Amino acid sequence: MKHYHYIFAGSGLAALLTAYRMATSGRFADKQILLIDPDTKTVNDRTWCFWEEGAGEWDSILYRSWNTALFANDDFRTELDFEDYRYKMVRGADFYAFIKAALDAHPNITMLQEMVLSFKDLGTDVLVKTKNTEYTCDKLFNSIYCPTLPALQKKYPVLQQHFIGWHIKTEQPVFNPAVPVFMDFSIPQKGNTRFMYVLPFSETEAIVEYTLFSKDLLPQQEYEAAIQEYIANLGVTHYEILDKEKGSIPMTSYKFWEVNSPNIMHIGSAGGWTKASTGYTFKNANRFSQQLAGFLVSDKSFTEFYKPNRFWFYDLLLLDILAKHNEKGSAIFSAMFRKGKAAPVFKFLDEETSLWGDLKVIWSCPKGLFIKALLGRLF
Structure with a gap:
């Protein structure tokens, strides 16, 4: 049974970004790393879009980018003022090719086309079972989403x-x-x-x-x-x-990180890395992968990696509203973008605003809905 220092169960966006961060940091050259996924990651199976201020590290593989966009509803249509932001698009095939080329330069990293069936934290290491064999590792990153976990609870929509x-x-x-x-x-x-x-x-x-x-x-x-x-x-x-x-x-604002064990960490959508209020993933996965590569050097338990912040709570309030009044989404997003000033909203959604910046965006939304949702959470 072959042993690795790190195994990734699934090699989607979060796994590839994290492995890339580990490889390019130069801190894991002595660690054996395995990524397991049944897919070859060669076809253009998806696109990712994200807004970003100025130039960024992924600009070399952008398929398109735009410096404005249209927002519309039944009452108004407006071209959004992005200020210094651009809306950027990365195709899956281009991203996969870039990451795989980078990982191929590191002989300690292996990509295996196989299906993970199960994994278990044994305390001293983690046992990983695939369709054809078994492996052990010191630490496992799982990005295989399990819908059963959030579906079995009622606290978070x-x-x-x-x-x-x-x-x-x-x-x-x-x-x-x-x-x-x-x-x-x-x-x-x-x-x-x-x-x-x-x-x-x-x-x-x-x-x-x-x-x-x-x-x-x-x-x-x-x-x-x-x-x-x-x-x-x-x-x-x-x-x-x-x-x-x-x-x-x-x-969802379900606390996926609470099911992490000392040696198993859930990442990507399986770990709550998707922005709960919008469904955007690329920017969050990019940020968390950077943080995770640095965290691994500390050798702390995986249960210590993530703690919710005030933006997690804002997302929760929006999802509470949409879960009970799904038809209100148009009114909420229209209120945020009605003046056409997208940059402050982008900064807020990227969790980069001050508390005053938070309040200016939140206060533009239908107040009664959010006050009622807040009271529902508090009491």
Whole structure:
């Protein structure tokens, strides 16, 4: 039975970022590291978008970036003022290729195409069982999401950011390649938080995505019918579907880190690294992976890695509202972006504001909803 210092169960975004941080830090060259995942991580299976102020470390692999975006609902449409921020897009295939090239330069890191069946903290080490063999390690990072954990409790609501997107090419020039559609709530809400999201690459090519923040997924045909209707309303009569993508990202303030053991840490969506209020993952995973690489040098127990902050509580209040009044999402996000000033909101969502900055964003939202949610949590 082969032993490793570190094993990653699953090699998605969080695992690849953390392994990359460990490799490039130079502090783990004497450690044997194994990443196990049944997928080859070679195809363009997803895209990640994030806002960032100025230049960033991932700019070399950006597929597109924009310095403004459209926000819309039934009452208004506005181009957002990003100030020094840009909205950046990374394709999965480009990210995988970059990370794998970096990891290949480190002979102590191995990537194995295999399925993890189970793992257990034995106290002195961790036993990992795959479909074909068993391994042991000093420490395990698990990024395989287990929906049962949050589903079995009632203290914290569990929603999903679920979507289907079509990458289309049209005959007519209908898109503005300089202005993506960040959130378009002008579509029928049907008792939910529903919006269209458009990433334009040219006047005739874009990803058009139908997204919901709600508890339950829809039949596939409902997402696709909404996309077809939206495209038709743009005046498009003929188009080609180049690719499709779909996903469901957990949105919850459930304390995943409380199920960490001294030698097993849950990371990524499985560890609560997804921003609970928005479903955005890339920026959070980037930040946590940096923190984790530094934490590992301290040799502390994994149970000491994460502690919730005030932003965790803000997210919880929003999810409490959306769990009980899912139709209120449009009103809440519209209030945040109504003045068109996106930069303070981005800073708040990145958890970089002062308490005064927090209050300015929160106070722009429907106050009664948040006061009621706060009182519900306090009492």
